[in-house]
Amino acid sequence: MTVRMVTVKYMLLIYSNPESWASLSAEQREGLARAHHDLTRELTEQGMLVSSAGLADPITTRTVSVADDDSRTTTDGPYAEAKEHLAGFYLVECDDIDQAIDYAxxxxxxxxxxxxxxxxxxTSGLEM
Known part of the structure; x- marks a missing residue:
């Protein structure tokens, strides 16, 4: 009898801010891109990558909220008033959170x- 380990999907949410990005040299930015390319290739080869993407600049973001009367409000930019913004993500299937943390x-x-x-x-929502 073969026992199959159940994997869990994890979002690896990448945060950035304008100051940290601006402080990187061209060589550091190239290194960052290479590191993401290598990690994406490894996760793909291992069958663990579900999806990954970088996100557009926060200036292109719109935040939508709907009031009790169903009126809609749309504001420019991310909702949170913080320097950090969500810059990209990986959706991976891992054996446990420790494996996901290692990749992060x-x-x-x-x-x-x-x-x-x-x-x-x-779909059960029992992870909450």
């Missing part, structure tokens, strides 16, 4: 601002 720590962005690791809920 390998992302070059973790050295500059942060990478958040968050389990993705399945």
């Amino acid at each position: 720590a390998r992302m070059p962005d973790a050295k500059y601002v942060a990478v958040e690791v968050r389990p993705v809920m399945d």
Whole structure:
């Protein structure tokens, strides 16, 4: 009888801010891009990558909220008043959160601002 380990999906949320990005040299930016390319290739080869993408500049962001009377409000930019913004993500399938944390720590962005690791809920929502 073969026992199959159940994997869990994790979002690896990459945060950045204008100051940290502006402080990088061209060589550091190239290194960051290479590191992401290498990590993406590794995760793909291991069958762990579900999806990944960088996000457009926060200036292109719109935040939408709907009031109790169903009136809609749209504001420019991210909702949070913070310097940091969500810059990209990886959606990966891992054996456990420790494995997801290990991959997040390998992302070059973790050295500059942060990478958040968050389990993705399945349809039951029991992860909360």
